Amino acid sequence: MYNIDRHILKNGYACLGVQAEIRQKWPQGSLIVDFIENIIEPFLAWQAYYDEFQKVPPWGERSHFPDGILEYYAELLQLSESGLIKDFMTLLARKNNPKGHEFCPCQSGKRLRHCHRELIDNVRKIINWEVVGLDLKQINSFESKK
Structure with missing residues (x-):
């Protein structure tokens, strides 16, 4: 099936x-x-x-495998570049909250506290760090098979 x-x-x-x-x-x-x-x-x-x-509904669908995971996080984080999405996911997948003095993964050159800190904190309230880690692992697994 x-x-x-x-x-x-x-x-x-x-x-x-x-x-x-x-x-x-x-x-x-x-x-x-x-x-x-x-x-x-x-x-x-x-x-x-x-x-x-015999067609996809008008409300659409997620892409398959890593593309669908990246789509979800792109929407959640309001980002479009997949490299940045993975950088944010890596930060979100850490057990401990990121520190404000760390550089923001958006590559602005700013410290997290002066950039996307609020976004990171809000996403961590919605999604457990372990779940983000599993999604990131799935992406990396597919990429290593290419």
């Missing part, structure tokens, strides 16, 4: 999205009904639309 265009993986599992995006929509401590409403129902609606019209 493998069909990557339908977001069905080789093992038959459904690709429900980027790990961090799923965690954002279904935070730790949420009920299973929230998972069904926020993750499963949109996936099934997407599949039903595709079945009916």
Whole structure:
């Protein structure tokens, strides 16, 4: 039943999205009904639309694998350059909060406290550093296979 265009993986599992995006929509401590409403129902609606019209729904889709992960973080961080996105992800994937005197990963040359500190703090409130680390590991795994 493998069909990557339908977001069905080789093992038959459904690709429900980027790990961090799923965690954002279904935070730790949420009920299973929230998972069904926020993750499963949109996936099934997407599949039903595709079945009916044989095309991607107008609300779109995430790209596959590392591209989809980078898309999610680009939206979250409001960035467009993939190298910068990975630099921000590396900072977000650290267990400890970054220090204000560190240079900002946006390459402005400014210290974090005078640049994107608020953004980093806000994203860390939404997404656990370990989840960012898993997403980053997935990107690096795909890039090393190229």
